[in-house]
Amino acid sequence: MHSEPAVVGADHIHTSGVPSLTQGAYGARGNLELVACDAADGLWVFWFNADLDTDPLETPDVPPGSWSAGLRFAAGRRYVEAQILQSTLGPDHLEVLALAAGGILESWYWSPGPGFQRRVTDAATGVAAFAADHDRGTVRVAIRDVEGAMRGLVSPPRGYPSRVWLPAEGGPSLGIDAADAVTAAGVPAETVEPGTARSTVSTRSGGMTELTWRGADGSIRHLGVPFA
Secondary structure: OOOOOEEEOOOOOOEEEEEEEEEOOOOOOOOEEEEEEEOOOOEEEEEEOOOOOOOOOOOOOOOOOOEOOOEEEOOOOOEEEEEEEEOOOOOOOEEEEEEEOOOOEEEEEEEOOOEEEEOOOOOEOOEEEEEEEEEOOEEEEEEEEOOOOEEEEEEOOOOOOOOOOEEEOOOOOOOOOOHHHHHHOOOOHHHEOOOOOEEEEEOHHHOEEEEEEEEOOOOEEEEEEEOO
16 A cells, blocks of 8 residues: 545535546646536535645645545535536636536636636537546547437537537547456555546656545545656
């Protein structure tokens, strides 16, 4: 075991589905940003202070090496899946795609001041599952619709913060499970809810594999594994 997994969020917060994590642009070393669906209503965002004790402390409410308590947004609708992406636009805004229980794939973005705002134009309807990525302002999305067919969308940066969603070929892979990486890090397999493990990379401490999953107790867990 490289270190003990951290529990993300307080005991009173009940989330569902697969959490999504990315390395953000904020802080001295690039904080981690995590979004998850509330079990009943809306979305939660949490962030991890990746700074060191020796870095300038800009957020005394979240000490270095700790997760925030969480902020709920998008109240009034139940979501089944969400993904967060660090944008280069804004500058350094955050993109969130959130799949509502009725199959609508909503497009949100975060900017300083207003916080999270839902765009007028949704990305798609009739969606069963999706995956997204971001490259220099362009967002690509792969969608599996409710009938099982696959299709792609792309949204170029022109007109930002508005987005137009256009048909596209291909897209990122859906739902790559990282259960093997979690158990390889020393986490007992029986403590990992099947299908919820995900892996991404960050530049923290010279490079980390950032693992997230839902524990058998329903809580979100996070573990950073240094590059070999």
